[in-house]
Amino acid sequence: MPARKGKRTTGAPRQAAPRKAAAAVQPAARHRIRVTVNGRPCEAEVEARTLLVYFLRDVLGLTGTHVGCDTTSCGACTVLLNGEAVKSCTMFAVQADGAEILTVEGLAKDGELHPLQKAFWEDHGLQCGFCTPGMLMTAYAFLKENPHPSEEEIRIAISGNLCRCTGYMNIVKAIQHAAQEMAAR
Amino acid sequence: MAIGISIPRIDAEGKVTGRTPYPGDLDLPGQLYLKVKWAGRAPARIRRIDTSRAEALPGVVAVFTAKDVPVNEYGLIYFDQPVICGPGSKPGADVVRYEGDVVALVAAESEKIAAKAVERIEVEYEDLPGVYDPEEALRPGAPQVHPDYPGNLLCHYRIRQGDVEAAFREAAVIVEGTYRTPFQEHAYLQPEAGVAYIDEEGRITVVTAGQWVHEDRHQIAHALGLPEDRIRVIYAAIGGAFGGREDMSVQILLALAVWKLGRPVKIIWSREESIIGHHKRHPVTARVRWGADREGRLLAVEADVIADVGAYAYTSTKVLGNITMSLCGPYEVPNVRADIRGALTNNPPTGAMRGFGAPQALFIAETQMNKLAEALGMDPVEIRLKNVWREGSRMPTGGIVPEGVSIAEVVEACARAAGWRRTERGWVRPEAPSSPDPMKRYGWGFACGFKNIAYSFGFPEHSWARIELHGDAQVEKAIVFHAGADVGQGAHTAMVQMAAEALGVPLEKIELRASDTAFTESSGSSSASRMTFMAGNAIRGAAERALAAWRNEERPAVGEFTYRPVRTFPFDPETGFSERPNVTYGYVAEAVLVEVDIETGQVRPVKVICADDVGRAVHPINLRGQIEGGVVQAVGYAITENFLVQQGRILTRHFSTYLIPGIYDIPEEVESLILEHPDPLGPWGVRGMAEMPFLPLAPALIAAVHDATGVWFHAFPLTPDRVYAGLHPNRVPGGRAVHE
Numbered sequence: 013m014p015a016r017k018g019k020r021t022t023g024a025p026r027q028a029a030p031r032k033a034a035a036a037v038q039p040a041a042r043h044r045i046r047v048t049v050n051g052r053p054c055e056a057e058v059e060a061r062t063l064l065v066y067f068l069r070d071v072l073g074l075t076g077t078h079v080g081c082d083t084t085s086c087g088a089c090t091v092l093l094n095g096e097a098v099k100s101c102t103m104f105a106v107q108a109d110g111a112e113i114l115t116v117e118g119l120a121k122d123g124e125l126h127p128l129q130k131a132f133w134e135d136h137g138l139q140c141g142f143c144t145p146g147m148l149m150t151a152y153a154f155l156k157e158n159p160h161p162s163e164e165e166i167r168i169a170i171s172g173n174l175c176r177c178t179g180y181m182n183i184v185k186a187i188q189h190a191a192q193e194m195a196a197r
Numbered sequence: 198m199a200i201g202i203s204i205p206r207i208d209a210e211g212k213v214t215g216r217t218p219y220p221g222d223l224d225l226p227g228q229l230y231l232k233v234k235w236a237g238r239a240p241a242r243i244r245r246i247d248t249s250r251a252e253a254l255p256g257v258v259a260v261f262t263a264k265d266v267p268v269n270e271y272g273l274i275y276f277d278q279p280v281i282c283g284p285g286s287k288p289g290a291d292v293v294r295y296e297g298d299v300v301a302l303v304a305a306e307s308e309k310i311a312a313k314a315v316e317r318i319e320v321e322y323e324d325l326p327g328v329y330d331p332e333e334a335l336r337p338g339a340p341q342v343h344p345d346y347p348g349n350l351l352c353h354y355r356i357r358q359g360d361v362e363a364a365f366r367e368a369a370v371i372v373e374g375t376y377r378t379p380f381q382e383h384a385y386l387q388p389e390a391g392v393a394y395i396d397e398e399g400r401i402t403v404v405t406a407g408q409w410v411h412e413d414r415h416q417i418a419h420a421l422g423l424p425e426d427r428i429r430v431i432y433a434a435i436g437g438a439f440g441g442r443e444d445m446s447v448q449i450l451l452a453l454a455v456w457k458l459g460r461p462v463k464i465i466w467s468r469e470e471s472i473i474g475h476h477k478r479h480p481v482t483a484r485v486r487w488g489a490d491r492e493g494r495l496l497a498v499e500a501d502v503i504a505d506v507g508a509y510a511y512t513s514t515k516v517l518g519n520i521t522m523s524l525c526g527p528y529e530v531p532n533v534r535a536d537i538r539g540a541l542t543n544n545p546p547t548g549a550m551r552g553f554g555a556p557q558a559l560f561i562a563e564t565q566m567n568k569l570a571e572a573l574g575m576d577p578v579e580i581r582l583k584n585v586w587r588e589g590s591r592m593p594t595g596g597i598v599p600e601g602v603s604i605a606e607v608v609e610a611c612a613r614a615a616g617w618r619r620t621e622r623g624w625v626r627p628e629a630p631s632s633p634d635p636m637k638r639y640g641w642g643f644a645c646g647f648k649n650i651a652y653s654f655g656f657p658e659h660s661w662a663r664i665e666l667h668g669d670a671q672v673e674k675a676i677v678f679h680a681g682a683d684v685g686q687g688a689h690t691a692m693v694q695m696a697a698e699a700l701g702v703p704l705e706k707i708e709l710r711a712s713d714t715a716f717t718e719s720s721g722s723s724s725a726s727r728m729t730f731m732a733g734n735a736i737r738g739a740a741e742r743a744l745a746a747w748r749n750e751e752r753p754a755v756g757e758f759t760y761r762p763v764r765t766f767p768f769d770p771e772t773g774f775s776e777r778p779n780v781t782y783g784y785v786a787e788a789v790l791v792e793v794d795i796e797t798g799q800v801r802p803v804k805v806i807c808a809d810d811v812g813r814a815v816h817p818i819n820l821r822g823q824i825e826g827g828v829v830q831a832v833g834y835a836i837t838e839n840f841l842v843q844q845g846r847i848l849t850r851h852f853s854t855y856l857i858p859g860i861y862d863i864p865e866e867v868e869s870l871i872l873e874h875p876d877p878l879g880p881w882g883v884r885g886m887a888e889m890p891f892l893p894l895a896p897a898l899i900a901a902v903h904d905a906t907g908v909w910f911h912a913f914p915l916t917p918d919r920v921y922a923g924l925h926p927n928r929v930p931g932g933r934a935v936h937e
Contacts, residue, residue, distance in 0.1 A: 075222035076215015078436075080386040081468045085852035088386055116215035129213040133205055136818045139826065140685025141212030142219060142386040142436035167860045174852065176386050176437050177685050179825030180860045181867060182818075 050118025087173030137186030139177035199697035221390035356773035359532030364497035368488030387436020409722035440549030511548030519554035526562035563896035615788030640904025699740035726885025733880030798921030812884035827890030
């Protein structure tokens, strides 16, 4: 896969030549990527500079992944890339080529909410809810690695995600609660 | 019982699944993208603006400038800000006064093309002199920021009560101080966004996130010169507000574009645009002098306060009114002379933010109280309980404090929970822990406060609700119509609870239709800690009428009610007298334990105890969430959020430089004490509470730092460099100036 990426970056655009009048806005090279998003394979052409978050939101219509800051500070755009939590505003869609991506829309299975979603709902781990998808995805990746975390470990795990409403306390409680639920299963 | 229990939030499922659309998540077929050309500088007169190169770009549909706005002005209190600055509209609109003024608006087939077009707009500016310091702005001969406000003076409130000179002569102790409070940015996580279209009834329809749909509609209609019934405003999910969405941001721009073009339009601001494009909390400079007798009873307060209003009024006259009435804290003070002035500058405009002037005023008042206690060798809780309002007390502005005064109970409850003890010699503070690490010092601090619930100073205040009961023998469905915004605080969940309670029907039968001007009358804004109080009274009135119609066999049974609370009065311009400035109050006290690292200047809040009299808790867990969130936002205000503006230009334009608290910055523990002393005017006794937990944090924290280190800080945020310089003034060039 790296080879394919390398080839593409030097290649000429493969789309039809743009209209002459449009030359003012530089036609960008487009790249074909294949990704699996929430279990569904998909293929699309993207510009090299398209960020993963805009690919998810604008191309796939998965608007549950939010953009809060543009500087990798807030974590509202966090998704899972091959099981790892990443801030999708800080990588290009082409870097996700071949990857499995999980977004907040893919957390519920067969109409049943994931224990984290239930816990954020029941324990009031949200107010405005804008940071919630990012918090959920960060916590999801974290609990996969550490199913029995201490409060301190939870705090460390979500230290890259900002929330302006809750003061974080109920978010920590919700993650603790979800961990217990998941362990009991 | 439907109130007093913590039901699942009605909006939570959509938010945890990612299905709930925020304004930026909406797309409409055939939509155009809007992009703003910002002034990016200040101040200047626009001599000429050339949009031809932008318009020539393929995919650009229109470039709007000042001449395209029919009535080129907006503003919540005064219509003093051009929608778009430039020549060709009204006099004075050709001047940009701060970097966030809008110079042009591009509509294009894609966001990328719109952004490119913005770069191609050419603006010829003529430099104008600027003024960036509010005290300088008030001096004779200072550059005039705005033609509507001669001498750059937006407003001047005065309190003249009693004989201040005589009182100071009698005083056993006098404490003086000069205080400076910083800007604060709302930093709601969802940047401004929205879409607009023409709805099936031909209305210009704006879907966005704000705090008051009817006010948005009013301002859009004014700017477009159209009747209000041609405009519709709907709120999608709102990603936080904190006062920052009370004034217009994208609303009029969206409406203008869809009206001119007839095609759906969309706009999303980046974080940087959000920080440039909306107002901030007022920075304040205050010189104050307080006197007390030997027993600690307050005799006199003298204060000279100047607030930086920025380039336009926004809600500054009201915020400064709140500073005026909060400046003496929740205390009886017989002699007061105070001057509170708002100065225009070419800085970002300032306006509403959680607390609405009270955080600044109470920082000053509560620090003065703590310093008086120190000067008298008295405990900070003891001195407060000698001076707090009781039932029948008079405010410094002359009127009797509205019934339901509970500040003494709140102070006592908070003090006890923090470990204060009442002894024969009065209240005694708890011992702060000590650390084996000689560089770590601990200290306790205490402060309290109050916040008005609902609008003040004679501003028209009402809230509307309508309830329809459907069914035959039994109520099968109750539809509640209410315009109020749920900005994240859980207002809609509380409305459903209060409707179920008032109607005596199960929660699941309530259906709420909210935040759309098409089928509601005005309910006022989600601000001033008013929504639960006002909506509750409106819903209760509507429920009574609907139930009467139901008993009268009407199907559906409909009840409509507009709640109007008691009348409030403005201050007398000479004396500040107001019989009743506000509807009612909520009361709050906080005790803070801090750790100060004297080697690095790092201040860490260890524990915060926050006692709030909420009257009646409609939803206890949401309430605790508000307390924790308010405390943490105030920790940001007091420690981490260092909003920097240099010659009118914002330096902290991203979250990478403007540091809102992350989880490492928050207290280890926040203990919420919810007290329920019913408010006589509140529905089921409810008072508002959303702002209260914010108010005493900064002064309590600064008192705790003093307890730990012996140093008083008169300015904040307490960033490590400020604290280090304050603790070691001789090791830092200009060190003393940093904290004084």
